[in-house]
Amino acid sequence: MSITEDLNPEIEREFAAPFAGPNLPTTPEGGEVSGSGSAWRLIVRSFFDNKLGILGVTILVLLLLFSFAGPLFYHSDTTVATYNINLPPGPGHPLGTDPSGRDVLGRLMTGGQDSLIIGIISALVATIIGTLWGAISGFFGGAVDTILMRIVDVMLAIPTIFILLYLETIYHPTVLLLIITISIVSWLTAARLVRGETLSLRTREYVRAVKIMGGGRLRTIVRHIIPNTIGVVVVQATFTVANSILLLATLGFLGFGLAPPAADWGSMLSGGVNYIYDGYWWLIYPAGILIVLTVLSFNFIGDAMRDALEVRLQRR
Amino acid sequence: MVGYTIRRIIQSIIVLLGVLVIMFILQSLLPNPARAIVGVHASPAVVHAFIVQNYLNKPFYFQLWHYLYEVIWQHTLGTSYKLNESVGSILKRDAPKSFLLVGVALLISIVVAIPIGIFQAVRRNKASDQAVTGLSFVLYAMPTFFLGELLILLFSEYFHLLPAEAPQGSTVGQILAQPTGLILPIATLALVNFAGYSRFMRSSAIESLAQDFIRTARAKGLSERVVLFKHMLRNSLIPIVTLIGLTLPAVLTAGLITEFLFNFPGIGSDYITALTSQDYPTALGITLIVAVFTVLGNLLADIAYAALDPRVRY
């Protein structure tokens, strides 16, 4: 889990100048309104004020290009094993070959596809489950809340890796399975977070206003509660991607990653770590650095996004 | 307070029961461990005997019930399939060592993260803050095992300064007798945790610094030091305490990896061994004790929270 997202989000108290508009006598009585765009546009704008955020997006784009567009330009057969094992970087193999004689660079690309797909999709799934769970729990309260949150407590009391290892022992790790298992353990934080948000949103005047207008619960949840948790949720989702990729790496280390010829960076790294004394650096550092970069970029993005959201909150 | 504690304990017991239910459901999905336990050479009769003896042919709720019976009436946690020991005695032997490792690392990371976080908050967006931020981001982005391997490579392999292996021994005393061996595992774990805590401490301190009462304190003419350490510190510690409670599972997970990596004779290594050898009672016992400690940790965090924050009274 990301440590920072759970409690009070960091508040970078940037001063937000009070809203101002031109004050011409000819304006309507209530004054003129100047547009600064939707909340989202504002967020995007303040997001790009953040240097680390830009760096994060840049890294991520590069990683995506590397993994998904890379194979279009760099052709290598990463499915067939050869006996040219553990070759150091050289002609034909810019990053050498792995213990099964496959090209490391090519494998890093395909491994990147799997790692990113697993990381991103499982974070998405986890976030969706967590959001619904948290919103329902928080909105209905009472017994529903108690039961749903106890389940979360129970799951939280078991360290993630414990549940993961159990699940992985049952099935052969495939991309789908890894997505499912990582999702299963990753939705908890989102659920807690969204519940907290919902509890406070529930008492907001604009939510009460729906009742005054005669709107029902469904409308309240769908039109008002969930859209207003989106910001928090998106930030959380970003951190979840980072954590999923770390989890995936750890799983790989413990031998529960994707089986060859499929690859994920975590398994590649942990496979390479076996050769730590042999000076086969090309088996270790490229994968390691890619993992660190990916996690880093998502953390940067998440952090910048949270700050951007805070700015918006301040302006409200 | 007493009433609150009692209620929290009841709640914790319910959570632990939930943990057991989940674990037993998961276990019932796992392949029958009998063949793996008795080995390639064993005859089907032996396999069958093992199954019957360990109720592996019974539904999970029966097994759960039996386990509760063992826990409550027999005060054991079952017997390891592989280790010829009761799970209780494995835990009694190895859990203290693990909690030593995790505890010391946690303590160090907190003790270091708090002043650094405050320092960063005070020097916000200055070069020094950004340097520490960068460092903690990178540490945070590193898989634990990778960090550990790099430390081994650097300190044992390259400089020959520190042993690559944790101390061996069955008691905490024996572990403590070889302090150099503890440095790398503790450092690995502490660095991983430090990253998260310092980040959070920084935000928490920034938030506290923006509070009105800090302005009041300054308006009294107090020096910055007093403002920071008397007025701000306790307020920014409050969220950290809860955070520590919440991150316990993550810390324990990192502990598991660290133990495995450094051959530390604790429950983390036991857990991985147990799981790969399908020694379910041991794995379950360890999960349970970890859950107990997580729940307990959260309880303590809540109590510490109340101690730090006079507004909270249960």
Added chain:
Amino acid sequence: MPLLEINDLHTHIRLRKGEVRAVDGVSFEVNVGETVGLVGESGSGKTMTGMSVLGLLPTGGYMPRGEILFDGVDLTKLSQSQMRKYRGNDIAMVFQDPMTSLNPVLTIGDQIAETARLHLGMNKTDAEARAIEVLSLVGMPNPKERLTYFPHQLSGGLRQRVMIAMALTCDPKLLILDEPTTALDVTIQAQILELLEDLKDRLSMAMILVTHDMGVIAGRADNVVVMYAGRVAELAPAKELFQMPYHPYTEALLASIPPLEGAIPERLYSIPGLPPDLSTDLVGCRFAPRCRYVQDRCRVEEPPFETPDGYPHPFTCFYPVSAPDRIPVKIVRRDQALSKTGREAIIELDHVVKEYPVTKGALVQRKIGTVKAVTDVSFSVYRGETFGIVGESGCGKTTTGSMIVGLEDVTDGDIRFKGKSIIKDGGHYLKSVRRDLQLMFQDPYASLDPRMRVKDILSEPLTIHRMGTQRERDVTVARLLREVGLSPTAADRYPHEFSGGQRQRIGLARALALQPDVIVADEPVSALDVSIRSQVLNLMKDLQAEHDLTYIIISHDLSVVRFMADRIAVMYLGKLVEIGTEADIFQRAKHPYTHMLLDVVPEANPEVELAKEHGTVRGEIPSAITPPSGCRFRTRCAYAQDRCAEELPDYTKFGDEHYAACFFPMANAPRFAEAEAVS
């Protein structure tokens, strides 16, 4: 030599983008024993001026120009460590919100003693003794015991006393008070202001009183500094200023306050537009875009801050207001025909009770008591009238309003709308009349979904009630916006793109969308600046006339209620203590509580304020969980007798529509009756 002399002070704050000129050439002086009031709209630089004196600027803040001479020493030249010797010692400050301004995790004893130890070099015991001393000075009951209390264990009023005690610890020569009573109830406000007055005299201090409340200034300040957009607009002795303001801004501010006595104007003056953004370059007079008297010169040339010949005090204006020009008060007495005869009671409350359970525990919730939020309240509201509910914080105003619109269930009793119970039939009737009962929320920030465009916000009630087609809804939205005085372009904007007043207009438009019969407005303007407040109040009045609305206005601000309401209910601790027409309440109030409220509201008239008898407020509001027996007000009532504790007073009729629940009704009229009504 004045104690404090500020000359051409500039305080700027560097931001990531640009710079805010928060204080832009401010000069005034403060003498020993004198109170200088600093008034102005939000953002005019009042706080920043005060903080500049203490040298406590926000990150990025600096003072590029000007001097602050304190006892002859220029504070702007001092280093932070030299400044620290003054802070809390010679110059002390009291901040607005005592809850957030006190450290929640330290005892108040500790927080007070800290200053004594630091500046007076006292040891622990002496410092504690000093803390007890200053706490008794500010009238803290049982000061010794309270030393170990934490801020949250004290009520708001007591907390503010702690803040003041803390400021007084080192016998400061200058006390800066930044909105010291804004967060408090009028009754508590009166107590605190009296205390300050008293202390100032006793300790011969000088005070700077920062506030946006003209009433507070009127009674407490010797000199008043009116600030606008970082500059001083006008500086004058209080009496002079209120009698004859020269700066159009001062005039406008005064004119936009609803009067507490005399004739009730049909409309209030309101200043159009908003204050300028201080981070932009400002040319000419800063008030020019909003000024009634603006000339071309004002737009290009900045008027100096000086006392022109023939004028008694300085101001910053080329074209000062002259007596004949003054904003006319449109005195249209309210239609006297608005009596209940021939009018239908649209809302009727019948012995309504609301109790909230107080629970404890996370897993198993245990009830440990009930909050008696509303107890046995009955009244009727007639079609087309404006009904006001006033009372101190926590007296049950909001709860009553929420029950009327069906947002809260009643615990007991009945509420009828157009003669039919909205409670009894399981909500069926309520559902069908839902759209006729609308609520206008207090907080314009919180009541609009930040993720929706205004057009969606306004058409949402229509969508829910399946009213009209998409096109028709769009038309309705445009009409609503026009009605509340917003341009049609507003429809495509998000709430965060509006100012507070504009948002409140949107809130009002939403309440109107369903063409309701009744609108309950809970503190509709308490979050707004005076200038904006009058805009919204005027608008509400206009709309009422146009749509034949019935308003129920909830406010703790008596002047607002007086301006708006035909009839007024006074609540105290969940009970309705007095009800009557505006005149009944303001001129013929019978209940001691009503008297107390009326006595303490500050009025923007120094003469009235200075003539006021002090010390009418006693004690604090008791807990709503264990309210006093008999008459709930008896614990604070000067006339209470044994009977009040034993029996519950019934309502006594004093006029056509005038009732009060008191055994010993007041024979004299409240103070306001004395001033002759101009009609």
Added chain:
Amino acid sequence: GSSSSTTKSSSTSTSTATTKVKGGTAYFAEGPGASPNYIFPLTPSTNFSVDNLARFQILMYRPLYFFGVGNKAELNTSLSLANTPVYSNNNKTVTITLKKYKWSNGESVTSRDVIFWMNLLKANKSAWAAYVPGAFPDNVVSYSAPNASTVVFQLNKSYSPTWFTYNELSQITPLPIAWDRTSLSQPAPSPTAANLPDTTTAGAVSVYKFLNAQAGDLSTYATSPIWSVVDGPWKLKSFTTAGKAVFVPNASYSGPVKPSLSQFVELPFTSTSAEFNVLRAGNNAITYGYLPVTDLSQKSYVESIGYKVNPWIDLGFDYWVENYNNPTYGPLFKQLYFRQALQHLVDQPAWITSFLKGYAVPSYSPVPLAPANPFADANSKTNPYPYSVTAAKNLLTSHGFKLVNGVMTCESPGTGATNCGAGVSRGLALNLNLQYANGNTSVTQEMDAYASAAKQAGINITLSSASFNTVITNAAPCTSSQASCKWEMENWAGGWEYSPDNYPSGGELFGAGSGSNFGSYSSSTANSLIAATHTSSNPQAALNAYQNYMVKQLPVIYQPSPDNSISLISSKLGGVTQNPYLNLTPETWYFTK
């Protein structure tokens, strides 16, 4: 591979003659997660492991017959407690004469001690790991001790003497009469006392219960009055439950080779890399460790810090299993041509050189080539199905398969010589799953290489990895209707080790319905050949017939058998032999100057 490794290992015992010093402590690294935890020689299946038996119990409690001479897989007559058994009565009577050994409590090792073992075993056979119904001790009709040094077994039928000695008598460990009791508070009984509890079945059950319970209390191993009675060269000095065992010489050891070391220590490790980290760090924390296969390139480094690199080869062979009862592919696996095709894709020499750096023995047969043993015949020494993608392809195409979208697909079903074979339906494409045990890079490499080769032959193999235990659990014998019968190929990468069934006859491996026949291989020829190895009075002839058949028939897919471990032995340590049954004999070790 094979020849080089044999020579390598033989060089060990004849290490350079240097000055022998008495005393010193040797540290032996236990395998990852494999530390001793059961001391009682009558070991239940959960604890029946090399770590408990060959590397722990045997140091203290000597078996009746000791196996392995140096690095040769043979009966070791000199280290055995008894002389070579004498078979008579048409191989139905076995007479055993004991040598003169002494227990550490001063009592002699007598025929009564063997009877004690037999009594316990008979009464508690189901608790014993090696028990197979019908086999030992069921096949012993009666046993008796005519005198203190003689034991006589009457068997229920004629058995091959070699088989019986290697597989059945090999399981016997004489137990001291001091153990013949049911509580710790009882005094140790006298060996001559009558009516000792083990003489009745009920008594034997309670003695077993008691001893098993004692064995469950790991913390008392070093201090128990029970376990301290030993007849082996070593005595336990201390034992931690984590698996660190410290041995000191048994002063009253009466056998031929007496320890020279003053202490022998076994150290536990969580992983091979943990072990290697420690070893590399130097400071002689490990005298006798091992080199993880992934770190083979570190050979010269470890040599530079004072270790000799010596492979330790055990008697066994390596393979993976196909599921003959798989509902889809089972019928195909039953076709010899298909098995041949699969076997042709295993490039044993290349795998051994590339992935195992030579530290492996090719497997062509259930009777291994190395270590040196008297069992393998010429037929087991050459691979009849060498690596050849074309051969594999040809086998498929000549049996009705055709490439469809790059995958071989059955086009001509039927039972004729050029058809796919019985039960193989048209359109069956060769998309197979192969699961292998993870944690071992060389296995991963091999499987990768295999899948690549198979792909070239038009066989699409989907690899997956799982823990050893998962693989072995998945590879359970099943019938085709069972849901658990979906598995196709499972490779637990451990093959089969001939220990404690020291005779490579594969009785439990390939017999129809036998316990370890995971793939449910079934052939009546094989059954009768196996039976012959158990009963024939001409053991070697029967064994030859059996291995010739198994080499050709491919009941499993053979793969290179990696050396049990690549030992790293401190160059200061002499006298080391690496027993093919993995028995540890530190009594022969000594330090040199």
